[in-house]
Amino acid sequence: xxxxxxxxxxxxxxxxxxxxxxxxxxxxxxxxxxxxxxxxxxxxxxxxxxxxxxxxxxxxxxxxxxxxxxxxxxxxxxxxxxxxxxxxxxxxxxxxxxxxxxxxxxxxxxxxxxxxxxxxxxxxxxxxxxxxxxxxxxxxxxxxxxxxxxxxxxxxxxxxxxxxxxxxxxxxxxxxxxxxxxxxxxxxxxxxxxxxxxxxxxxxxxxxxxxxxxxxxxxxxxxxxxxxxxxxxxxxxxxxxxxxxxxxxxxxxxxxxxxxxxxxxxxxxxxxxxxxxxxxxxxxxxxxxxx
Ligand code: ATP
Ligand code: MG
Numbered sequence: 099x100x101x102x103x104x105x106x107x108x109x110x111x112x113x114x115x116x117x118x119x120x121x122x123x124x125x126x127x128x129x130x131x132x133x134x135x136x137x138x139x140x141x142x143x144x145x146x147x148x149x150x151x152x153x154x155x156x157x158x159x160x161x162x163x164x165x166x167x168x169x170x171x172x173x174x175x176x177x178x179x180x181x182x183x184x185x186x187x188x189x190x191x192x193x194x195x196x197x198x199x200x201x202x203x204x205x206x207x208x209x210x211x212x213x214x215x216x217x218x219x220x221x222x223x224x225x226x227x228x229x230x231x232x233x234x235x236x237x238x239x240x241x242x243x244x245x246x247x248x249x250x251x252x253x254x255x256x257x258x259x260x261x262x263x264x265x266x267x268x269x270x271x272x273x274x275x276x277x278x279x280x281x282x283x284x285x286x287x288x289x290x291x292x293x294x295x296x297x298x299x300x301x302x303x304x305x306x307x308x309x310x311x312x313x314x315x316x317x318x319x320x321x322x323x324x325x326x327x328x329x330x331x332x333x334x335x336x337x338x339x340x341x342x343x344x345x346x347x348x349x350x351x352x353x354x355x356x357x358x359x360x361x362x363x364x365x366x367x368x369x370x371x372x373x374x375x376x377x378x379x380x381x382x383x384x385x386x387x388x389x
Contacts, residue, residue: 138351163279257327274333
């Protein structure tokens with residue numbers, strides 16, 4: 099699959115109307131996509147093993163979307179084959195009072211994947227230029243200095259702080275992939291209705307979700323501007339069609355596999371001393387009396 103199609107190139111404009119939410123490329127149905135997803139998941143598992151052994155890079159996958167776009171399902175299906183010891187998922191909700199007593203990147207910094215690990219942010223610091231921008235009154239609760247609170251340029255400055263922080267991370271070994279799950283408003287409605295209709299899904303629904311849906315256009319404008327301002331060559335955004343979940347999951351898995359492959363990961367090369375130690379250990383084990 100050609101995943102460049104979904105990439106937001108650094109410095110380019112984003113027009114979400116040009117991004118089909120129900121795009122499925124050459125795939126006409128779910129069957130082949132599921133098979134290809136399985137292949138990618140198996141490959142991801144191999145690559146993750148080397149990532150962990152090499153202990154040089156980490157991979158941070160940031161997932162942002164409107165409600166019911168399929169973040170949870172995508173994480174579950176894409177990471178299913180990965181060794182749980184090498185991967186962790188963090189969900190960012192409304193900040194706690196402790197988090198509000200720090201700058202907005204603090205809680206993200208605290209939850210970054212260590213070298214060798216894959217970390218997934220289910221929502222992220224981008225909420226600070228999305229939900230907070232759609233509801234600027236939230237800023238009032240962020241304990242900010244007056245100059246910052248009243249700064250007309252606050253969003254551009256936040257974009258810059260995010261770019262600088264991500265750049266710092268990339269230069270220090272954290273690979274970053276940013277995914278926007280692009281679901282249509284109509285598909286969101288259908289998914290909300292099924293969350294209401296099916297008892298097992300009721301817990302996923304809250305009335306607040308419908309209120310946020312009412313701000314759809316404001317959210318799309320903020321997504322567009324955030325992606326334009328923060329998609330960089332090293333920490334790019336991908337706009338992934340999200341109306342067909344099976345395609346979404348495959349596209350994400352392909353992007354992750356391609357990125358890991360591009361790192362040319364290698365198992366650590368043993369020193370001569372270490373090799374001699376292995377031989378020595380082998381001799382000792384073989385010299386033991388039979389059990
Ligand atoms: P689900 O799919 O289960 O609904 P979710 O990610 O939507 O998952 P919720 O608990 O429903 O989880 O929502 C979390 C809420 O927290 C979202 O509405 C999100 O916008 C909000 N949130 C996240 N980060 C921030 C932030 N920094 N400031 C304010 N609100 C935030
Ligand atoms: Mg929610």
